[in-house]
Amino acid sequence: MSRLRGTTVLITGGRAPVALDLARKFAACGSRVLVAESAPADLCRRSKAVAATFRVPPPNRAPVAFAEALAGIAKREAVDLLVPTCEEIFWVARGLDVLEPHCRVLAEPLERLRGLHSKWEFVRQAEAFGLPVPRTVRGAGLRLPYVVKPVFSRFATKVRVVTAEEPAPDEAWVAQELLTGRQVCTYSVAAAGRLVAHAAYEVEFTASGACVNFAPIDDHPIEQWVTKFLEKSGFTGQIAFDFIDGLPLECNPRATSGIHLFGPELAEVLYGCATGVLPGQPLRPDPERRAMLGLAMLGFGLGQHGLARWWRVLRESADVIAVPGDRGPFRSQLDVLWHTWLRSLWTRRSMIECSTYDIEWDGR
Incomplete structure (x- = not known):
C-alpha cells in the first residue's frame, strides 16, 4: 500500500501542465489533492484527480496575503505536504515561516533558491x-x-x-x-544533495522556446554533472538544468516538464524527500515513455522538423493534458489560453510573458 494513502497534498501553480500531472500522480497514490492558483483560470479545476481548487492572491503583488492564504488552506484542510511547481516557489519560500507550522513544504529557503x-x-x-x-x-x-x-x-x-x-x-x-549544439534539459529530485530521481530529454519541438515533446535519453556526462552539483550544494527538492553542448546554461530550482516522463511513483519520491523515506536507487523514467503537450504540438510543431517526424512524434506520444478518463482539463487549457490572450492584448506583452505575470520573481 502506498505511504501516500490518506494524505492531503496541496499543489500550487494550477495553471501549469506540471501541476496537473503532479496532481494525477499524487491522486493515483491515494492522496487527496488540493490545488491553489492565483490566475483566474487553471488546468486543474476540472480534473477528476483534484478534490478542490482555491483562488489565492497574486504572490508578486501581495506576497504576505499569498502566504497567509496558503497557510489558511493548510490549516483548514489538514494538509500534509505543500508542493510548489512553478515560479511561485520563490514566494512560497519567502513565506516558509508562515507555512511550516501547518504542513511540510517542499521548498528550500529563499536565499538558496536565489x-x-x-x-x-x-x-x-x-x-x-x-x-x-x-x-x-x-x-x-x-x-x-x-x-x-x-x-x-x-x-x-x-x-x-x-x-x-x-x-x-x-x-x-x-x-x-554562444553555444549552438545539442540542447538537453534535465529534471531531478534531490534530498540533502542525494539524487533520488532523474530524467533527461533532448529539445526538439518547441513553442516560444519551451520544449513541447518529451522522450527520455541517457546522457551519462550530463547526469554526472548534475549529480556532482547536487552533492556539492546539498540541495533538497525539484531542480532542473538546461544544457547545450554539455555545458549548463541555467538552473530552474522547481518543477519542469521532465516530470511528464515519470509515472505515479514520482509522487512517492517527492513525499519521501519531505519525510526522509527515500528509494535505494534513483528513480528513472521508462525508456519507452513518450509525452507531449498536444495542443502545442498541433499549433507550433508542424513544420519544425518535417511532416514525417512531426506525425511520428504526434502518433507515439501521450498528451499530458487530455488523458483517458480525465478529459476535463482539455477544456480548461482553452480557458487558460483565453485569459492569457486577453491579458496579452491588455498589456501588449507576449502570451508567454503573460503566462507568468503574477508569479515572476526577479531577486527582490
Missing part, C-alpha cells in the same frame, strides 16, 4: 564546485558572437545574440558565450 535562479550566481556556484561552465561575464570581455540575457528571466524571452560591438550590458544582465 543563488540557483540567478543566471550569474548559478554559473559562479557551479564553477566553484569545479564543474565545467560556459564563459559568462557581467559587462565586457567576451569574443563575438555572444549572448546577453537578464540575470533573472524565463522562457528565453529576452535572450539576444550579439554579433557586433556594442556597449557592455549593465549589472542586471549577463553575457555568455
Whole structure:
C-alpha cells in the first residue's frame, strides 16, 4: 500500500501542465489533492484527480496575503505536504515561516533558491564546485558572437545574440558565450544533495522556446554533472538544468516538464524527500515513455522538423493534458489560453510573458 494513502497534498501553480500531472500522480497514490492558483483560470479545476481548487492572491503583488492564504488552506484542510511547481516557489519560500507550522513544504529557503535562479550566481556556484561552465561575464570581455540575457528571466524571452560591438550590458544582465549544439534539459529530485530521481530529454519541438515533446535519453556526462552539483550544494527538492553542448546554461530550482516522463511513483519520491523515506536507487523514467503537450504540438510543431517526424512524434506520444478518463482539463487549457490572450492584448506583452505575470520573481 502506498505511504501516500490518506494524505492531503496541496499543489500550487494550477495553471501549469506540471501541476496537473503532479496532481494525477499524487491522486493515483491515494492522496487527496488540493490545488491553489492565483490566475483566474487553471488546468486543474476540472480534473477528476483534484478534490478542490482555491483562488489565492497574486504572490508578486501581495506576497504576505499569498502566504497567509496558503497557510489558511493548510490549516483548514489538514494538509500534509505543500508542493510548489512553478515560479511561485520563490514566494512560497519567502513565506516558509508562515507555512511550516501547518504542513511540510517542499521548498528550500529563499536565499538558496536565489543563488540557483540567478543566471550569474548559478554559473559562479557551479564553477566553484569545479564543474565545467560556459564563459559568462557581467559587462565586457567576451569574443563575438555572444549572448546577453537578464540575470533573472524565463522562457528565453529576452535572450539576444550579439554579433557586433556594442556597449557592455549593465549589472542586471549577463553575457555568455554562444553555444549552438545539442540542447538537453534535465529534471531531478534531490534530498540533502542525494539524487533520488532523474530524467533527461533532448529539445526538439518547441513553442516560444519551451520544449513541447518529451522522450527520455541517457546522457551519462550530463547526469554526472548534475549529480556532482547536487552533492556539492546539498540541495533538497525539484531542480532542473538546461544544457547545450554539455555545458549548463541555467538552473530552474522547481518543477519542469521532465516530470511528464515519470509515472505515479514520482509522487512517492517527492513525499519521501519531505519525510526522509527515500528509494535505494534513483528513480528513472521508462525508456519507452513518450509525452507531449498536444495542443502545442498541433499549433507550433508542424513544420519544425518535417511532416514525417512531426506525425511520428504526434502518433507515439501521450498528451499530458487530455488523458483517458480525465478529459476535463482539455477544456480548461482553452480557458487558460483565453485569459492569457486577453491579458496579452491588455498589456501588449507576449502570451508567454503573460503566462507568468503574477508569479515572476526577479531577486527582490
